[in-house]
Amino acid sequence: MPHRFRHLLGIEPLTREQITFLLDQAKPFQEFQRYPLKKLATLRGKTVALTFFENSTRTRISFSTAASRLGADQMNLQAESSSLKKGESLSDTVRTLEAMKPDAIVIRHSASGAAEFISTRVDVPVINAGDGTHEHPTQALLDALTIRERAGALDNCRITIIGDILHSRVARSNIHLLSKFGAHITLCGPAMWLPPELESLAPGIRRVSRLEEALEGADVIMALRIQQERLHEPSLSSDEYILRYQLTPARLRLARPNAIVLHPGPMIRGLEIDPAVADSLQSCILEQVTNGLAVRMAILFELISGSAEPQEQAKESPHAAH
Amino acid sequence: MRIIEKRQLMSADEIRRTLERLAHEIVEKSGGAKDLALIGVRRRGIPLAERLAKSIRASSKAEIPVGTLDITLYRDDLSTVAPQPVVQSSEIPFPVDDRDLLLVDDVLYTGRTVRAAMNGLFDLGRPRRIRLCVLIDRGHRELPVEASFIGRAVETTDAEIIEVRLDEIDHEERVMVMDRVE
């Protein structure tokens, strides 16, 4: 049964089957990363507009590499460069994009709802690379791919997410995705970043204030990055955070023996995560990067090839032989 | 628009005997099967390649490795694929460099699939030689591609469709000519 994807705006609207399909689609692209010549011509002649309003070297490079390896061209519209004025409204960007007519738009923006905004105004497939504190779907997909490989199935896995959950789009997307697979989700962090309303995001979410308690029995631990600016609003010092929430080797031992550690990056070694943990065998941080590339290639492929105008059912239909 | 069966081209028995004949031909014309490897083109090329390898093993005791190739990413025109393409893995568990490769597919038609398959193989390395084995050659080439081993050559019109059904995938064995009817 074919799955159609016009846009990838978030995980929340996707079904479990659709997510599984996307993860399966990423696998050939994982293998592809091992080929000696990592260059396809699949999306040759297609253009991907990378519209990054927020600073993000890693995600932008990941999408850029994904597009390149598929043979697509790119337009780079960045907030710092002259092509997008600082403080310019999204509606102006819409006009710019309409004029350029790319085959796909990848957008990261500080306003929640930005990806949806673009998708309703420009008739081009849109991929949300992070909108405000709302969603970061490709991150959740690559995390799920990593979990599936390293920890077995996604179903019923016990995951603990640590950090500033309130302001994290990575946390939200992961919560939406994993809850669709019946995962047991525990959220942990300082109380002001862990409001009760988080429990309404999915059934069975637990909020725990003590990290030691939150780690017991966990199969997967996700440490979120702490935006240092926030530590001063409302004044939680780094030392406080480290004391109560840093993922140290000792704390990691409270989880299951083969529990895996994920981090969306960039990581501040010595703040949310002890360097020994980051470099341990349990850490999947590097695989996350490779999987990110595979997932993004799969998404670009799905959305762009899925939107290609179907020609007359000539010779190459699914029934026909070739 | 419906698709109806016009006539049967090959029965299960005929398929079996054709594949056996092809297996013999391949061994004869491969100089002892040194460095030979079969690459089944997804989908139906795969069971055909596996059956050929089995046949070759049975008759000549040679162990020919079999790989599988998904060509979705190598097609030259995205729009001619199914509405929402599904990419699957290629699995070629041996190095491609300097290898004598034999692509195996069910039907040879325009030649575009074979060209995509060759693109895929060249991404993996530099084979010494690539040849093609198909169950049915139906003509109407759009690219300069030829098969070295052909099960059966048939004349078809553009409106007709050749449908190959294999046990491993379709739970029946036959080849039919189908017609498009308004």
Add this chain to the structure above:
Amino acid sequence: MLLIKNGRVLDPASKTDARLDVLIDKGRIAKLAAGISAADAIVLDAANCIVAPGFIDLHCHLREPGGEISETIESGAQSAARGGFTAICPMPNTQPVNDNASVTRSIMERAAAVSSVRVWPIGAASKESKGEQLADIAAMQQAGIVAVSDDGRPVATARLLRQVMDYCGPLGLPVIDHCEDSSLATGGVMREGPRSIRLGLKGMPAAAESICAGRDIEIAALTRSRLHIAHLSTRGSLEHVREAKRRGLAVTCEVTPHHFTLIDEDVQYDSRFKMNPPLASRDDRDALLEGLADGTVDAVATDHAPHHPASKDVEFDRAPFGITGFETAIALALGELVHTNRISLMRMVELFTAGPARVLGLDEKNGRNLAEGSAADVTIFSTDRAWTYRAADSPSRSRNTPFDGRNFRGGPVATIVAGKIAWRT
């Protein structure tokens, strides 16, 4: 002469509910009786309609001077007339702010020239509404203001509110406050709750409003002056008001149609759902419905806040707060309050007429009622006419409403101001 025939007259001031004809002459109600005939009168057939005193909107924004791209006194008035309003009270947050008599006069003069409905401006409480010094309140009163407010924001400090209320008491001017604790609300774009978490939008907790309402009511007790709470939207605030009334304080409040119709769960990434105070929780809305029924709420006011389309066609975070509201107020009140049997038709009329009049202290002066000799401001509306609201048809310069395309049962039919038909279907 104008003769309104066959309508059902509902007048809360005199508790009249009867089939009566209304004869209007020289801007006044000449006769109120059954079966009037008048040879030279223009006849308005109000069969199957309610004939009520002219509706008053205590809270709106006309944007002129300074914001004419979004609305002018003329376009706003046309929209108000279409909504059944005979009198509207524009807030002072214009450019320049209406904080002195010359701005007030210019508004009054402009209204006299182009407005089909009465315009009763609300003056600023502080200079430029900055919350520092008192505005020229007495001078503005002479020029025509009916109340003071720093709407758009709360009166900045308890100390300033006290000064303003002390000053306005003897002048007989109510002080209207937009209740919001800025330190809690700052940066918020919708109501804090499960929906804001799901959408990833910064929320303003309900407490931000009720804390300020509580503060204001204590100041009202301290000064014994009249306080009116604008666009009340939470249970907490309503309970403060209920308690204040129990204590015998001169505290009144208004609720907007969008707050008794929509809730935070209705919010999407669409700036037509963004206003301040934001759409509240289901429980808050239930509280408002109780308050509308039990008399704690004195008036329905629209907080008509036009913003020209380009300014609202931006991402949610960036969009200005506010939606238009003149033309859907009656229909929403009928749909959410009357057709659901939460309140009677008479009570609904009261919320648009006697209630606002009481807030402004008008009943003592002007006789806002349908009685012989009163000013002929009449609102005629149907309770069951089916119609669809289309923002594109509005005379307002703005289109920012979440109710575009909504089907209604009942709505305004004709609006008469000073004996002249300002609008009719």
